[in-house]
Amino acid sequence: MKMINVILPLALPGTLTYSVPDTLCRAVTIGVRVLVPLGRSKTYVALVVGECREEPGFKLRDITAVLDSSPVATRLQLRLWEWVADYYMSSPGDVYVAAMPSGLKGEDNYRPKTERCVALAEALGSEASLHAALNILTASRARQQKAMFECFLRLSRWDTAFDDSLPSAVTGVTVEELTNESHCPTTILNALVRRGFLRIYEREVGRLNSRQPPHPENLKTLSEAQQRAHDDVVRSFAGKDVVLLHGVTSSGKTEIYMHLIARTLSEGKQVLYLLPEIALTVQMTRRLQRVFGSRLGIYHSKYSDAERVEIWQKQLSDEPYDVILGARSAVFLPFRNLGLVIVDEEHETSFKQQEPAPRYHARSVAIMLAHMCGAKVLLGTATPSAETYYNARSGKYGLVSLTTRHEGLELPEIEVVDIKDLHRRRMMNGPFSPRLLEAMRDALCDGHQVILFQNRRGFAPMIECQDCGWVPKCRNCDVSLTLHKTMNYLSCHYCGGAYTVPVACPACGSRALRSYGYGTENIEDRVREMFPESRVARMDLDTTRTRNAYDRIISDFSSGRTNVLVGTQMISKGLDFDNVSVVGILNADTMLNYPDFRAYEHAFMMMAQVSGRAGRKRKRGLVVLQTKNPGLPVIGQVAHNDYEKFYSELLGERRAFCYPPYFRLIYVFLRHGKEPVVEGAASEFAASLRRVFASRVLGPDKPSVAKVNLKHIRKIVIKLENGIDLAAVRAELRAVYEHITKNIYKTVEVFFDVDPL
Ligand SMILES: [Zn+2]
């Protein structure tokens, strides 16, 4: 009898074994999907991962059908997933769920999807008729209809279609985008359609790629410095599997990547190009498509499932894409003949998946994938992570530095402004110092652009009753709520809960509720007030919920349609603009005060990266860095772009306090609705761990946010010296886990975070 091991899309600890009826035997191979019964009445689509040779002590159930005539996952992929499940201590089912599009897991029927879009009614396609329509809407006092119509004109760019001075091309708008952006329900949209202002049509999503042929002649010639770096990388690959390209911001790393991609393709091999953020794929897609045309495929989570299934199947076919550009989940795609993996902006924390499991780091998985394929890995960044820099310095990775910016661009001048002192002298204008306002005014007068960076979204991080000190908190989490003014609600940034804004304090009845602090929304408002002529855009989680939103914000800013961009860390990620003369960092302290051993590293990277957006051809950019702690060494190191100094100090501290890269960390998190239960489980867990790992175990402690979604959380930290047998460590951890969750603590949710960020 043939027996097989399968993975199900469920968080089960291992694989399950089924028997194969004789009639299906020939159709079953590793990597095909089969239907299996589970429990009394459920059927699942499962993936065959291996054959089972040992007869178990109980009767196996039969699989009921084979779904594929050829494998949908390669053996190499299965090996990689197994490694991910083992190393990151998650179940094979979790990895399977993260890796495969749901269309292939049988959760959804795969069919080309269409989306509903909105267009201007044909009769309105002239400037005069548009004005007439707006007049009618104003006169009829249909406030929401007017708001939605205006929102449509803005999104579709009809509002400037007749304006010669602004670059404009009318673009498609989806129903989802319009209702989200205008904050109006679809009934309003239906009213506008009935009145003959707008029309709705269906558009097929996806169709992956234009059929453009590749144009290798579009590859730009490298500058002398770039060519040198390129050659050094190639030379370095001869001896090392992983090479770090440490190039200052705007040094033209992308051009070097493109030459390396072309080189790899000419050897008949494939390339995987990973970016940390979907936002960046928009800019990069255009650049790569100009050269590689339809040899390029794009893969990330904002794509519909149907599109992802299509790419997956194409990668399994005889004519796969030669270059895949994608965010972290692209490491799970099938590759036939991978030659090079590029991990751009390798320092970015968004390469790490935090929730749900598997909590993997795409950089580490990419290195393992390349290792299994015999491919090379290039890590690129202006601000390497401590781990990567350490590996490069110690000789484990190759290291190539690129210190000149391209086209003679100078690094920006960074001016530190002491806002503590200005506050005391009452010279601050809200979140703005006089120096920043002056710089903004000059830039806008000269027709240049401004970027303002504030790592907090919403209007105000906190509101408080001035009479009794009451602060609104989330009912489900241990955090205060953020005020979002445009839509007038309070929101919890941990569970997403939304609350109405109270008119009076529920504790004392006072109406003196005041908001504190400045979020991006507030800064956007203030820029509009102070610079009425400016055209402001905001880029944060709230404005980029739809697939086209990033694209629009970025292309509006690069084309000059907007001239002030306010944003969170999203704007620090490698976007290239060429008319930005001023960058304002509104408050460095919120980043530095974050309670985590990586706070300074992350703050340094964010500030260095966002500063790198300043500078134009032949004109040095200016960065105004506002802080209450101008004396901190890290501020000076950002100001002088002194990466070496920053890292030698950082590594010294890490070594002294037993942190990565000198030690490895594993966090154990425990969650439960009842605090005494989680408390008890956590102490027992830690006690059991101490018996094995002694003083390597710290805690349990309450994390800085100790309750999320009605669940209390405890955290145990395990610090492991380099060179320790990690497989043995994981086995011990699993044993303790089994032991603790066996009896009274069965309902406690326990998970591991390996190499946490
Ligand atoms: Zn009160």
Ligand SMILES: [Zn+2]
């Ligand atoms: Zn909450």
